[in-house]
Amino acid sequence: MSTRRQPFGESWRAWAGLAVGVLAVSAHSASSVNLSVLMKTILGEFGWSRSEWAAATTVRLIALVLAMPLVGRATDRWGARTMLGFGAGVVGLALGGMALMHSWTTLMAVSVVMGPAQACVGSVAASALVLRLFRRHRALAIGMLNGGDNVLNAGVPHASARVLDAFGWRLAVAGMAGVYLLLALLIRGVLAESDGRAARHPERRATAPLPWRDPRWWAIVATYVAIYAWVTSLQLHFHAYQTDLGRSPLLAADLLSTQILVGALGAPLFGLVAERTSARFALVLATAGLAAGAGTLWNIEAPWALRAWAIGYGLANSGAVALLALVLEECFGAARIGSLLGGAMFFCMGSTLLANQWTAGVFDYYGSYRVAWQTYTVLMTLTLVPVAWLWRRGAPALAPQP
Numbered sequence: 577m578s579t580r581r582q583p584f585g586e587s588w589r590a591w592a593g594l595a596v597g598v599l600a601v602s603a604h605s606a607s608s609v610n611l612s613v614l615m616k617t618i619l620g621e622f623g624w625s626r627s628e629w630a631a632a633t634t635v636r637l638i639a640l641v642l643a644m645p646l647v648g649r650a651t652d653r654w655g656a657r658t659m660l661g662f663g664a665g666v667v668g669l670a671l672g673g674m675a676l677m678h679s680w681t682t683l684m685a686v687s688v689v690m691g692p693a694q695a696c697v698g699s700v701a702a703s704a705l706v707l708r709l710f711r712r713h714r715a716l717a718i719g720m721l722n723g724g725d726n727v728l729n730a731g732v733p734h735a736s737a738r739v740l741d742a743f744g745w746r747l748a749v750a751g752m753a754g755v756y757l758l759l760a761l762l763i764r765g766v767l768a769e770s771d772g773r774a775a776r777h778p779e780r781r782a783t784a785p786l787p788w789r790d791p792r793w794w795a796i797v798a799t800y801v802a803i804y805a806w807v808t809s810l811q812l813h814f815h816a817y818q819t820d821l822g823r824s825p826l827l828a829a830d831l832l833s834t835q836i837l838v839g840a841l842g843a844p845l846f847g848l849v850a851e852r853t854s855a856r857f858a859l860v861l862a863t864a865g866l867a868a869g870a871g872t873l874w875n876i877e878a879p880w881a882l883r884a885w886a887i888g889y890g891l892a893n894s895g896a897v898a899l900l901a902l903v904l905e906e907c908f909g910a911a912r913i914g915s916l917l918g919g920a921m922f923f924c925m926g927s928t929l930l931a932n933q934w935t936a937g938v939f940d941y942y943g944s945y946r947v948a949w950q951t952y953t954v955l956m957t958l959t960l961v962p963v964a965w966l967w968r969r970g971a972p973a974l975a976p977q978p
Contacts, residue, residue, distance in 0.1 A: 586717075589768070590709040593656075594717055596766050597702035598724030600660050603759050604698045605725055606732045607671065609836070610752050612812050613736040613829060614745045616819070621745075624680070626816075630936035632683050633812070637929035639691025641922055647695045648704075648918015656705035656772025661763040663696025668756030675750040697756075700921055703901040704914040705772035715855065715902050719847020722898035727840040733815070733829035774914065786915060792907050792969060795962040796900075797923045799863065802959040803896050804924040805931035806870060806952045813935055817945045827879070835886035839894025846895030847902070855902035856967045862899060863963045865892025867956035874949040900924075903966075 619629055651659050670690035677683050702721060710717040739748040787793045811832075818828035849858040869889035876885055904916045938948040 586710055586712065589771075590706075590711075590717070592766055593705050593709040593771055594721060594724075596660070596763055597656075597706050597721050598728070599759055599762065600664065600697050601699050601702045601721060601725040602728040603664065603667075603756055604694060605729050606755070607667065607694070607752055608811060609729055609732045609832070610736045610748065612815050613733050613825075613832075614740060614748055616816060617740060617745045622680070625940060626936045627933075627940050628680075630933050632680075632687050634929045634933050635684055636687035636691040636694070637925060637932070639688050640695045641691075641925040641929060643692035643695040644700065644922040644925060645915070645918045647692075647698075648700050648914040648916070648921070651701045651704045651772055651914035651918070652774040652912060654773065655767075655770055656701045657763060657767035657769055659696045659701040659772075660705075660767070661760050663693045663698075663701075664756050664760035664763060666690075666693035667697060668753045668760065671749055671753035671756060675746045675753060695921075695925075697759075698921075699897075699901075700914065700917045701772060703917055705767075707901060707905060707910050707913055708772055708774075713851070714905070715847040715851035716844060717847075718901050719844035719850075719895075719898050721843070722894055723840040723843035725839070725843075725894075727837065729836050731833065733832045733836075734826075737825055737829045772914075774912065786912060786919070787908050788919075790908075792966060795966040795969070796903055796907070797920060798962045799859070799959055799966070800900055800920060800924045801927040802955050803863070803866060805927040806866060806956055807893050807897070808928040809931045809935040809948065809952070810873075812932055813939070813945060813948075820945070821877075831882055831886050834883060835890035835893065838887045838890035842891035842894035843898040845891065846898055850899060850902050850906075854967075855899055855906040856963075859896065859899045859903055860960075860963050860967050862892050862896035863956070863959055865889070866896060867953070867960060869893075870949065870953040870956045874946050874953075 615626075615629055618624075619626065647659060667690055670686050670693060673682065673686045673689075677686065699722075703718060706717050706721050707714055736748050739751060814832055815825070815828045818831060819825055846858045846862055849861065865888065869885065869892060872885055873889075876882060900920060901913065901917060904920065905913060908916060935945065935948045938951075939945050
């Protein structure tokens with residue numbers, strides 16, 4: 577693949593890597609969105625409770641969480657093509673098994689296999705790939721990585737709902753399995769073996785220790801633990817929340833699609849803010865938006881107000897997720913970004929599995945999600961404290977690292 581410079585000062589190789597990264601991160605998110613739309617139908621067929629479904633999801637997330645630090649280190653060592661391709665292939669096979677399941681045992685077995693594979697095909701390897709291929713516009717590229725994810729996933733709720741109505745949940749899951757298998761073939765065909773791999777300079781590795789004792793690291797971890805708990809719980813339960821209030825499945829899917837679609841603008845927008853100011857300042861804005869979104873969700877009922885909420889929340893949601901890699905790079909450099917992302921995502925995904933189980937438990941106990949959304953309002957408001965501290969604490973300017 578040619579490395580000749582192209583518009584915006586980047587190579588064709590970088591743009592091709594970004595395109596593959598968008599597809600990988602999109603597929604990673606699409607499986608969760610797809611299953612959230614299918615959840616109530618599957619539960620109705622097997623007679624499972626939402627807590628039982630959440631338990632299977634938690635098993636998958638536990639396996640994913642435990643794999644995250646290893647995936648980050650493996651990406652630094654072996655590159656993004658190996659990790660993304662392997663993960664996509666295994667997830668495709670696991671979803672194929674889910675489409676054929678007839679028992680709780682099968683669901684749990686599929687969840688155990690699917691978790692580590694999803695870690696491989698997620699944002700850790702994709703972000704390392706993009707950060708290492710781009711030279712001048714890394715912030716914009718990371719924003720596009722997450723924004724492209726939102727564009728492609730905006731149609732997933734509608735597609736899942738329509739396939740569900742026409743053919744049933746098994747074919748909807750099987751279709752997602754086929755998407756993953758095709759993605760695995762594309763990754764192997766487009767990416768070079770070295771893409772996303774850390775530079776092999778012993779002297780650089782010696783000067784770039786992992787920042788486990790740096791208070792900025794723990795401020796970032798605390799912030800994103802709260803953010804991932806909120807946005808993941810909402811993504812997994814939003815469709816059910818809306819239908820519980822008496823809205824049609826298609827309207828609920830439309831609201832979910834809206835907040836996903838506007839993220840296509842939100843992620844690049846916050847990337848540009850980070851490029852012009854700093855990633856830490858952009859994170860202040862995104863976190864404030866998430867706190868406002870949490871506080872208004874359970875206080876609005878009119879469809880027009882819900883659509884307005886979906887637009888604002890979608891912008892902040894996608895922006896906050898995109899900024900994790902940029903904040904880490906701004907504070908600690910890119911020499912070991914795979915390991916940094918893997919470590920951060922260990923805590924982030926750990927929070928999602930606890931939050932998902934807790935949110936489902938709140939519904940089973942109260943028969944409503946309202947208490948859960950009220951709790952997340954308090955949590956996201958408190959998260960502004962470490963975010964503001966991180967912004968005021970500052971970080972030295974770091975030169976771009978190949």
